[in-house]
Amino acid sequence: MNSSTSYDVIVVGGGNAAICAAIGAAERGGQVLLLEGAPQYMRGGNTRHTRNIRLAHNAADQFFTGPYTADEYLADLIQVTGGPANLDLAKFTIRESEKLPRWMTAHGANWQHPLAGTLHLGRTNRWFLGGGKTLLNSYYRAAEKLGVEFRYDAMVEDLLIEDDCFSALIVRNGDTTELIRGRSVIVAAGGFEANLEWLEEGWGEAARNFLVRGTPYNRGTMLRNLLSKGAQSIGNPKAVHAIAVDARSPKYDGGIVTRLDSVVFGVVVNKRGQRFYDEGEEIWPKRYAIWGGLILEQPDQIAYSIVDVKTVNSFLPPLYKPFQAETLGGLAELLGIEREAFLRTMADYNRGAAGNSDARMQMLDGVTTRGVTPPKTNWALPIDRPPYYGLPLRAGITFTYMGVAVDERSRVMDSRGRPFKNVYAAGEIMTGNILTKGYVGGIGLAIGAIFGELAGRDAMTNGRA
Amino acid sequence: MAELDLFAEANRQLTICNACRYCEGLCPVFPALEMRKTFTPQDIRYLANLCHDCRACEQACMFIPPHEFGITFPRIMSEVRMESYEHWSWPNFLARSFSETPKGIWLGLAASAIVFVVAFFMIPSSRLFAVHTEPGSFYQVVPYLVMIVPAIFLVAYGAAIWIQGAARFWTDAHDSQASNNARSFGPLWRALRDSFTVKYLGGGGAGCAYPTTTPTQARRVFHALVFWGFLSDCISTTLAFLYQDFRHIPPPYAFTSLPVIFGTCGGVALVVGVVGLIYFKIRSDHEQAADKAYGLDYAFLVFLGLAAFTGLLTLVLRSTAAMGTVLILHLGTVAGLFITAPYGKFVHFVYRVSALIRFQIEAQGGKALGGH
Numbered sequence: 001m002n003s004s005t006s007y008d009v010i011v012v013g014g015g016n017a018a019i020c021a022a023i024g025a026a027e028r029g030g031q032v033l034l035l036e037g038a039p040q041y042m043r044g045g046n047t048r049h050t051r052n053i054r055l056a057h058n059a060a061d062q063f064f065t066g067p068y069t070a071d072e073y074l075a076d077l078i079q080v081t082g083g084p085a086n087l088d089l090a091k092f093t094i095r096e097s098e099k100l101p102r103w104m105t106a107h108g109a110n111w112q113h114p115l116a117g118t119l120h121l122g123r124t125n126r127w128f129l130g131g132g133k134t135l136l137n138s139y140y141r142a143a144e145k146l147g148v149e150f151r152y153d154a155m156v157e158d159l160l161i162e163d164d165c166f167s168a169l170i171v172r173n174g175d176t177t178e179l180i181r182g183r184s185v186i187v188a189a190g191g192f193e194a195n196l197e198w199l200e201e202g203w204g205e206a207a208r209n210f211l212v213r214g215t216p217y218n219r220g221t222m223l224r225n226l227l228s229k230g231a232q233s234i235g236n237p238k239a240v241h242a243i244a245v246d247a248r249s250p251k252y253d254g255g256i257v258t259r260l261d262s263v264v265f266g267v268v269v270n271k272r273g274q275r276f277y278d279e280g281e282e283i284w285p286k287r288y289a290i291w292g293g294l295i296l297e298q299p300d301q302i303a304y305s306i307v308d309v310k311t312v313n314s315f316l317p318p319l320y321k322p323f324q325a326e327t328l329g330g331l332a333e334l335l336g337i338e339r340e341a342f343l344r345t346m347a348d349y350n351r352g353a354a355g356n357s358d359a360r361m362q363m364l365d366g367v368t369t370r371g372v373t374p375p376k377t378n379w380a381l382p383i384d385r386p387p388y389y390g391l392p393l394r395a396g397i398t399f400t401y402m403g404v405a406v407d408e409r410s411r412v413m414d415s416r417g418r419p420f421k422n423v424y425a426a427g428e429i430m431t432g433n434i435l436t437k438g439y440v441g442g443i444g445l446a447i448g449a450i451f452g453e454l455a456g457r458d459a460m461t462n463g464r465a
Numbered sequence: 466m467a468e469l470d471l472f473a474e475a476n477r478q479l480t481i482c483n484a485c486r487y488c489e490g491l492c493p494v495f496p497a498l499e500m501r502k503t504f505t506p507q508d509i510r511y512l513a514n515l516c517h518d519c520r521a522c523e524q525a526c527m528f529i530p531p532h533e534f535g536i537t538f539p540r541i542m543s544e545v546r547m548e549s550y551e552h553w554s555w556p557n558f559l560a561r562s563f564s565e566t567p568k569g570i571w572l573g574l575a576a577s578a579i580v581f582v583v584a585f586f587m588i589p590s591s592r593l594f595a596v597h598t599e600p601g602s603f604y605q606v607v608p609y610l611v612m613i614v615p616a617i618f619l620v621a622y623g624a625a626i627w628i629q630g631a632a633r634f635w636t637d638a639h640d641s642q643a644s645n646n647a648r649s650f651g652p653l654w655r656a657l658r659d660s661f662t663v664k665y666l667g668g669g670g671a672g673c674a675y676p677t678t679t680p681t682q683a684r685r686v687f688h689a690l691v692f693w694g695f696l697s698d699c700i701s702t703t704l705a706f707l708y709q710d711f712r713h714i715p716p717p718y719a720f721t722s723l724p725v726i727f728g729t730c731g732g733v734a735l736v737v738g739v740v741g742l743i744y745f746k747i748r749s750d751h752e753q754a755a756d757k758a759y760g761l762d763y764a765f766l767v768f769l770g771l772a773a774f775t776g777l778l779t780l781v782l783r784s785t786a787a788m789g790t791v792l793i794l795h796l797g798t799v800a801g802l803f804i805t806a807p808y809g810k811f812v813h814f815v816y817r818v819s820a821l822i823r824f825q826i827e828a829q830g831g832k833a834l835g836g837h
Contacts, residue, residue, distance in 0.1 A: 041529065048527040051487055110671045112490030116499055116833030129669050130525035131487030137524055141679065250533050257484035257534075317502050319484045 006181040013188035015045030017427025017448035019139040024456025026146035035154040046214035050132035052125040054442030065122040080438040108138025184422040184459035191400035192220020202238030209301035216252040235402040235432030242292025245396030261315040266307035270298040273342030280378035292395040322389035403432035410455040424455035491669040499833035500643040507637040513545035514816040521668035543754040553630040570764040577801030584793040593789035601715040619803040626807035644830020652825030676748035690738030697731030739770035765810035768802040
């Protein structure tokens, strides 16, 4: 271990919050080092998989299809989460989000109209051209121009904190470890959703059946380290955001392409052949995020989306070909579902849906089943025309909620409610301050950018004013 | 890569892209693939020729190797383009020059050399090395008919092969899953506009990540210079033909005459554009294109550049004793350019413009599938 130069600000992490923090500090003249645990080609954490950001604005423009006021934004947040953990920080985020487009554009972001199939978000969210990785590339170029130093494959193992004050950290690169000193540290290293052993603490063996949608590098090493140094935790340690993804997807980093949009077009059964939830409760964009949790409650954490030839071409083309059979019994065997129970379930469902012939997917059409438990309350067409198709579903975990509490300057709080002097947190690791459960699409990037930039700025002015 | 493997692999990658769609704003290839659920070889050839090799998608993609999805979009498009040039060409034994690139290049070089050497030895040195200033001076070196007859033959042959290639392209378009019914001239105008502005080397507005990962508009400018320069030279040639055969004014024309102005502007644009494109090509990531693509590209660029450069030289030296030599050098390179035109990278414009028209027709008729 050796001791090298000292930096004004060391940023731990390489995603949206981290790079915004590095830019924020470097623009105020700081000598900044950014330590990304992933290799260069995978830099950027889960920001790589993002594509839009939710921003408050008072009027439609070239990209927004209509106004989305700060009040409406806050109301959406309260409705989805049941109330943010820290209302002041939530209001601050939403207020600051109005200024983000200008900041992002100034640092290389380009914009585009909403992607096909996402028009329902065109009023509230703004799409950056090429998605998250292109955005990150722009940010990294901006940071490089400002003189920020980057290191990849740089896993931080420990923060040296004494008397509420950070002095240095220990970073591992392959077989070597190094001590690096800094005047401040900004921890923007994501959550712990890729650490299945940690998730097992809350979920038991079921956690082994999670698929991780994002980077395998979000193992929560820094979160655990901060908690062990007395940082105040915030958020339910068991809570995860999970959606339905194809069970055949990669264990890690399958990203957007593994999601399945077939649920509302048919029924969903577990491996015992039973339905367990109203597939037509709401339009899909409002319900897709609950299906991960529903699948986790099923035996072996697996479920199967069943459709027939009438609707198999109606949803976004799936990554993997659906299993296909001429009879429902044949499909059950192909998928490994209990055959007799499945046939009973389908017979019950088809009796309940008998006579329904027309579904209008753009709206809640009220085409419902009768006398079936659970009911399917919209788009309940019979599944009776072969061939039949099945898609195996697993829970794909997007992010974890538990993080560290921060103050209004993005400084990490200790368990007595006092901030560490020069330890900041930004991004997913502190999103739990605002998001307690559920998700409003695109707020994660807004939180990351705002608190990242704020932390970078504050780290440069802290104690110097 | 065997043909079946090539299309199977392209189909695998396109299916992943169709489930992702993050690149939709970068260029028309992605909106075009979103109009499809499955990808036949005919679809894939069309998409590959719609691809301008700007490489913005490679920069945007989170699934590039070593990710297990292993998306290599610019490269697979390049490989299919190479296959499609050969597939749509005729006759087979000449079409094979696409997959045996050096053969095509040697053919062109040999043609150039033959024209030059034959001319050099057939023309009496008293005429070749003389100073000609009188009207019709060029024809003192190479008689008019000797110059015009092979030229007309070569251009007519090349154009015929191009046209039959385009016909094959449009035959494939008939079994499209997307709309292929043009209802107005709108698609044609829009496609021509996008061709003339080389819009899709613009990376969706941000620029093209070529030759480095930093996006710029430079490659688009160079390509436009080559394109416009070539057209300008075509205009110059046409004007010269009209001057001579209809107004009966024999060359050489004054520096301020229209043929010379168009010719000079075109020549300079071509030389600058070609040098820029070659420089970018050398610096670019060769992994992102088919192995044979670079050879074909260089050969085309070098012929274009030499033809333009020797043309300018002929203009500059036309009142000196070097005119004769420079003129036959020029005619040699032009011969090489047009002999390789149906069997080299020159053909790309036929399929790219066709693909742009087809894209605009499809866009007029429908949208991406599977949206909410």
